[in-house]
Amino acid sequence: MSDASLQSAQYETEAEFRDYFALLKPRVMTLVVFTALVGLLAAPADMHPFVAFCAILFIAIGGGASGALNMWWDADIDARMRRTARRPIPAGRVTGEQALGLGVALSGFSVVFLGLATNWIAAGLLAFTIFFYVVVYTMWLKRWTPQNIVIGGAAGAFPPMIGWAAATGGISIESLLMFALTFLWTPPHFWALALFMRSDYDDANVPMLTVTHGRPATRAHILAYTVILALLAVAMGFTSAGGPLYLAVALALNAMFLRGAWAIWKRDEADAEADGYAAEKGFFKLSLLYLFLHFGALLAEAALDRAGFVWGAI
Amino acid sequence: MSFRTEHELHRRRRGRNVGLALTLAAFIAVIFGLTMVKVTRGDFALPQNTAGAPATEDVN
Incomplete structure (x- = not known):
């Protein structure tokens, strides 16, 4: 294969912006946004609308970051499943390192800015959620036990608690x-x-x-x-x-x-x-x-x- | 032959650049808005000096 054809193959799989967005699992993010929003709005506390918007945005970004880290770790099994084979990493459009970098950067960003925008209880809960989803569920439980969904489901259940904590400062x-x-x-x-x-x-x-x-x-x-x-x-x-x-x-x-x-x-x-x-x-x-x-x-x-x-x- | 023919690759790169530019612009808008809300609500106000003593320490 010539250098030109090698380069051409590389260009054909070069990522688009939407590939990086897909790393954040936007469909899962909608569930996170909705449940966090209900937690925030149902809480007996008055929040400035813009601060509430920022809180939901940072929770969504934190959820997306954990999705990117999940895709980084699970790229090998994603490639073997029909449902996930077209995700950006198994499709060759984004490298694992890029997904890892994006996930870590957005995790840090979302936790720090949620803390600054609202309070550190909410930020701590968001950090724990990301840790739980990435380390406890993705790295540990998913490939080890059939109870993976049961225990790992806790990660998806935290957003309403984070929204509530963002509004009230507690649980x-x-x-x-x-x-x-x-x-x-x-x-x-x-x-x-x-x-x-x-x-x-x-x-x-x-x-x-x-x-x-x-x-x-x-x-x-x-x-x-x-x-x-x-x-x-x-x-x-x-x-x-x-x-x-x-x-x-x-x-x-x-x-x-x-x-x-x-x-x-x-x-x-x-x-x-x-x-x-x-x-x-x-x-x-x-x-x-x-x-x-x-x-x-x-x-x-x-x-x-x-x-x-x-x-x-x- | 034109040297200005756009390759599909250029469209993808432009999309990435525009996406990143919009993300950064949104980031600036969010931080600016958040700062304005925090400042106008007095979240960063210094505590009131209620004892009537000088607010700063007398170093002399």
């Missing part, structure tokens, strides 16, 4: 409940994905529950976690974080979610293959709506509370 029962809701939601959400992305985790040797304990066990785990999640989600309606509106939303959504989990548990692989994993895909889509509407209802309750609205007074 409270309400922010812990929001953490618990996201924490318990994560396993059924990801296990449903693992059921219909059949071969991806097998190919990458990631010890997902589907690989280590089999698919029937995964179906049983989805049902068990959904039952625990439903109990917590409905119970939240009776705490200071919830209220009648939240309770109505939670009752409807959890009935649908339990029905979906029950359907998944009752099926076997033959049924699932026959209809192209319709129940598993439907449950996965419902799980996205589930979290969005629960947090939306928490936000609505906080807004009504702040507006002085009292249930039963009308």
Whole structure:
């Protein structure tokens, strides 16, 4: 191969700006932004709108930084999975070193600026979240135990606590409940994905529950976690974080979610293959709506509370 | 033959440069805005001297 053709091949894979942005996992970032925003707005504290905007921005950047560090560490398994093979590092458009540099720089930036903009409790929680996602989940648990999603899910559950801490400067029962809701939601959400992305985790040797304990066990785990999640989600309606509106939303959504989990548990692989994993895909889509509407209802309750609205007074 | 034909590579590099420029401009705007909010709200104000003593230490 001539020097010219070597150079040409190198140019063809040269990164665009959007490749660096893709390292920040923008779709995961939207979930982080939304849950952090609910935590911040539901908190009983007044924040200047611009400071609130900055807080959410820095939390989002911190979440993105941990995504870049995750892609740096997991480039080898990303290359083996159909779902992730086109990410910037396995596709050859960004080097691992560039992703590492971007992740470390944005981690430091986001933590320091969140501390300066709001308070150091929120900044400390953000730093711990990045550490938990990158070191505890990505480097340690993901390739070691089928409980990776269960324990690692904590990293994705911290944003509402960070948003709450940014507004109030502390942690409270309400922010812990929001953490618990996201924490318990994560396993059924990801296990449903693992059921219909059949071969991806097998190919990458990631010890997902589907690989280590089999698919029937995964179906049983989805049902068990959904039952625990439903109990917590409905119970939240009776705490200071919830209220009648939240309770109505939670009752409807959890009935649908339990029905979906029950359907998944009752099926076997033959049924699932026959209809192209319709129940598993439907449950996965419902799980996205589930979290969005629960947090939306928490936000609505906080807004009504702040507006002085009292249930039963009308 | 024109020497000014744009290669696809130039488009990608321009995209990166413009993206970086906009990111830096946004960074400046955010820090400026945050500073203005903090200063106008008095977050950086020195503590009030309530005892009536001189604010600075008398070195003599």
